[in-house]
Amino acid sequence: MTGLSTAFAIARKDLRTEFRTKESLNASASFALVILVIFSFAFNLERDEFYAISGGLLWLVYSFAGAMIVNRAFSRELPNDCLDVLITSPAPGWAIFFGKALAAFCLLLIVEAISLPVFGLFYNIQWINAAGPLVLIILLATWGMTIVGAAFSAVIVNVRLRELMLPVLLYPILIPLLIAAMGGTTALMNGEGLSGDNFGYLRQLIVFDAIYTALALYMIEFILVF
Amino acid sequence: MREKAIYILCFLGACLMIWNLHHIFTEMAPEAAQGMAGWILFIHVPADFMGDILYTIALVTCVLYLVKKDLRYDSISVACIEVGTMFILVNLVTGSIWGKNQWGIWWTWDLRLTTQLMKFLLYLGYLVVRPAISEPSQRATMSAFIGIFAYADVPLVMMAIRLPNVRTQHPSPVIETGGINSVMLPFVIGIFAQLMMALALMLVRLHQESNRREIDSLRRELHAL
Numbered sequence: 001m002t003g004l005s006t007a008f009a010i011a012r013k014d015l016r017t018e019f020r021t022k023e024s025l026n027a028s029a030s031f032a033l034v035i036l037v038i039f040s041f042a043f044n045l046e047r048d049e050f051y052a053i054s055g056g057l058l059w060l061v062y063s064f065a066g067a068m069i070v071n072r073a074f075s076r077e078l079p080n081d082c083l084d085v086l087i088t089s090p091a092p093g094w095a096i097f098f099g100k101a102l103a104a105f106c107l108l109l110i111v112e113a114i115s116l117p118v119f120g121l122f123y124n125i126q127w128i129n130a131a132g133p134l135v136l137i138i139l140l141a142t143w144g145m146t147i148v149g150a151a152f153s154a155v156i157v158n159v160r161l162r163e164l165m166l167p168v169l170l171y172p173i174l175i176p177l178l179i180a181a182m183g184g185t186t187a188l189m190n191g192e193g194l195s196g197d198n199f200g201y202l203r204q205l206i207v208f209d210a211i212y213t214a215l216a217l218y219m220i221e222f223i224l225v226f
Numbered sequence: 227m228r229e230k231a232i233y234i235l236c237f238l239g240a241c242l243m244i245w246n247l248h249h250i251f252t253e254m255a256p257e258a259a260q261g262m263a264g265w266i267l268f269i270h271v272p273a274d275f276m277g278d279i280l281y282t283i284a285l286v287t288c289v290l291y292l293v294k295k296d297l298r299y300d301s302i303s304v305a306c307i308e309v310g311t312m313f314i315l316v317n318l319v320t321g322s323i324w325g326k327n328q329w330g331i332w333w334t335w336d337l338r339l340t341t342q343l344m345k346f347l348l349y350l351g352y353l354v355v356r357p358a359i360s361e362p363s364q365r366a367t368m369s370a371f372i373g374i375f376a377y378a379d380v381p382l383v384m385m386a387i388r389l390p391n392v393r394t395q396h397p398s399p400v401i402e403t404g405g406i407n408s409v410m411l412p413f414v415i416g417i418f419a420q421l422m423m424a425l426a427l428m429l430v431r432l433h434q435e436s437n438r439r440e441i442d443s444l445r446r447e448l449h450a451l
Contacts (some may be wrong), residue, residue, distance in 0.1 A: 151375075155368045159358045168354050169372060172347040173379050176386035183389055200389045208382055215378060222292045224372055 003095040010091070010099025015077070015106060024072040025107055032065040032115040036122055050123050050198040055186030058119055059178055062112055062138075063145065063171065069108045071166050072147025073100045074157040083157065093221040101150040101216075108142050128187040137188070141181035144212060148173055152218040154223050180204035232429045239422030246415045254412070263327040264319050273310045273317040274342070274417040276424050280310030281349070281377060288373035299368035299391055301435035303373055304356065305428045311349045313424065318342060337387050348376035362442045 039057055077083035086096055122129050152169050154163045184201030194202050237416035250265050282307035322332050353371045359365035
């Protein structure tokens with residue numbers, strides 16, 4: 001098997017186990033909904049003001065949900081020493097990691113697809129007009145989030161209190177990504193396009209994705225096999 | 227030998243710092259726009275220099291650790307990052323005091339302030355996670371990974387906050403504007419004083435780390451018995 005087909009096999013395996021047990025999917029999706037409800041109490045705003053903070057709200061929800069999903073990426077393999085078996089298998093380290101990131105990416109997209117309509121509904125925000133560019137931003141930012149998240153999930157898989165440690169590491173690293181995703185989404189919600197000044201948001205997301213995908217794929221070998 | 231070096235460095239650093247303060251308060255006229263509060267910059271700016279230099283050294287030793295797998299590089303990284311984070315904290319606090327005096331507010335979400343805070347938080351994450359990993363070589367590998375990721379993030383945050391609708395209040399560095407001649411001496415002395423402090427602290431930290439390595443290996447021997 002080549003590296004890529006190994007990666008896809010691992011992604012398929014992860015998705016299959018997740019669809020059978022639905023442990024992190026259920027938890028993450030319901031958590032996202034709860035956060036959306038709580039935000040409605042946090043801000044007592046007019047409709048226009050909600051548009052101004054819509055990007056921030058949406059990405060806070062997504063990043064909270066995302067941390068729950070990526071946390072499971074590697075810790076899922078801990079029972080029965082499955083992780084050790086994976087590492088000692090002939091599959092290259094980057095393929096294992098890439099497969100896991102891919103599976104987490106799909107899961108997070110599902111959670112986001114569930115919470116986006118609810119978000120529009122609760123806060124009366126018309127996102128459907130800008131659906132195309134919004135999906136682009138969501139895909140880019142979600143990929144960045146899962147690649148960094150899966151890398152840190154591998155780093156801290158053997159750490160005590162890993163559920164607490166992941167956010168401490170993950171959110172500061174994600175700041176440039178979240179700034180771009182929040183800014184871009186808010187611009188879209190306010191009816192602006194992604195051209196001109198706002199193209200910077202897209203560029204920032206692409207740069208973040210490229211740098212961290214390369215860095216994580218290159219360094220994961222050191223992390224998994226040390 | 228090492229202890230002597232630490233004491234000498236501390237003594238020299240303290241002497242330089244006291245001399246510098248004496249020079250600033252007695253020889254220099256209060257700056258027109260800022261008054262006496264402006265002199266805090268002679269601590270503020272060198273602290274940032276030290277922080278950045280130490281983080282850069284830490285990046286190099288993090289990479290070297292991953293390549294060579296020598297725990298001494300890990301000790302240097304952690305010493306650099308711990309001391310560097312302290313200097314960045316000094317930079318943030320002194321900057322905040324200066325800002326309260328000049329701008330009337332402790333904090334603003336400005337370009338430099340934000341990146342500096344992010345740098346601080348990123349490396350704080352490194353220092354928080356490190357003690358949670360008990361196995362030494364694993365701890366070193368994971369820390370090196372985090373150190374490299376954190377360093378890569380700083381330029382990105384810098385780019386991110388340059389995106390639309392960002393304003394800046396932080397004065398541009400005097401080195402860029404050329405108005406440096408009259409204040410050059412206290413700056414240079416300040417940098418040297420803090421460099422000696424940094425070196426002394428790093429030596430203490432490296433000593434602790436080598437002790438820790440010894441304890442770890444003794445513990446491992448004990449388990450083997």
